[in-house]
Amino acid sequence: THFGFKYIPESAKETLVGQVFANVASNYDLMNDAMSIGVHRLWKDHFIRSLAPGPGTKLIDVAGGTGDIALGFLNYCKEIHGDQSAHVTVLDINPNMLEVGKKRFAKTVYDKASQVSFKVGNAEQLDYPSNSFDAYTIAFGIRNCTHIDKVLKDAYRVLKPGGRFMCLEFGKVENPILSPLYNLYSFQVIPMLGQIIAADRDSYQYLVESIRQFPPQPEFARMVRDAGFTLVGKGWEDLTFGVAAIHSGFKL
Numbered sequence: 001t002h003f004g005f006k007y008i009p010e011s012a013k014e015t016l017v018g019q020v021f022a023n024v025a026s027n028y029d030l031m032n033d034a035m036s037i038g039v040h041r042l043w044k045d046h047f048i049r050s051l052a053p054g055p056g057t058k059l060i061d062v063a064g065g066t067g068d069i070a071l072g073f074l075n076y077c078k079e080i081h082g083d084q085s086a087h088v089t090v091l092d093i094n095p096n097m098l099e100v101g102k103k104r105f106a107k108t109v110y111d112k113a114s115q116v117s118f119k120v121g122n123a124e125q126l127d128y129p130s131n132s133f134d135a136y137t138i139a140f141g142i143r144n145c146t147h148i149d150k151v152l153k154d155a156y157r158v159l160k161p162g163g164r165f166m167c168l169e170f171g172k173v174e175n176p177i178l179s180p181l182y183n184l185y186s187f188q189v190i191p192m193l194g195q196i197i198a199a200d201r202d203s204y205q206y207l208v209e210s211i212r213q214f215p216p217q218p219e220f221a222r223m224v225r226d227a228g229f230t231l232v233g234k235g236w237e238d239l240t241f242g243v244a245a246i247h248s249g250f251k252l
């Protein structure tokens with residue numbers, strides 16, 4: 001594939017994202033570890049501990065891909081509460097990504113107990129009634145969606161009153177010393193790793209470009225608030241100097 005873009009046009013984004021994740025699905029978990037030197041695992045653990053789901057939580061994990069958040073969530077519920085009544089719906093637009101996830105859950109205690117279900121769907125228009133879920137998570141997914149405002153609006157709709165929205169996404173590094181290093185790493189090293197490990201420079205070039213185009217933390221926090229959510233404090237927490245950030249809000 002030769003995407004050959006500098007700027008991702010809105011009209012082509014959904015097709016492009018479809019190609020990218022169909023291409024990367026089989027190498028996705030390995031590449032995450034390589035690109036982030038394993039740090040994405042720490043971010044995801046922290047994300048789930050911050051959500052701190054109670055017994056019986058009904059979660060929808062949107063853009064859930066290969067199921068990292070879903071697995072972390074169910075492990076948390078089992079280990080912290082001994083709870084086997086929690087449930088997670090893993091939703092993703094890409095069937096290839098979900099297939100990798102399904103294989104991972106097959107034969108786990110969670111699969112046997114029907115605590116997880118997989119569904120192909122678009123984050124911009126969820127096929128669920130209003131007030132359906134206790135919690136909504138989206139990890140490294142929202143920047144791949146064409147209309148962020150639609151995603152947030154539908155997140156608000158499907159949550160029950162009192163429900164919590166939590167988003168883990170790449171952010172902007174504002175530290176003047178670290179920022180150029182981070183740029184060097186993302187623009188030079190990541191596409192190279194994509195080339196070496198997955199023989200697919202273009203898909204990883206897209207990933208870097210999508211990070212660059214995503215709004216900075218304060219602007220995204222405003223979008224979350226504009227969708228109707230009540231923010232706690234300023235509305236986000238920076239992780240690793242802002243390389244990633246957790247945005248969260250309640251439907252009150």
Ligand code: SAM
Nearest residue numbers: 021063064065092093094097122123139141144
């Ligand atoms: N949440 C997983 C994780 O943290 O490892 C996967 C993140 S992966 C970088 C982004 C996922 O977003 C891909 O699986 C992709 O198919 C999905 N995606 C992109 N656009 C989407 C949309 N409009 N609706 C639902 N999922 C989407």
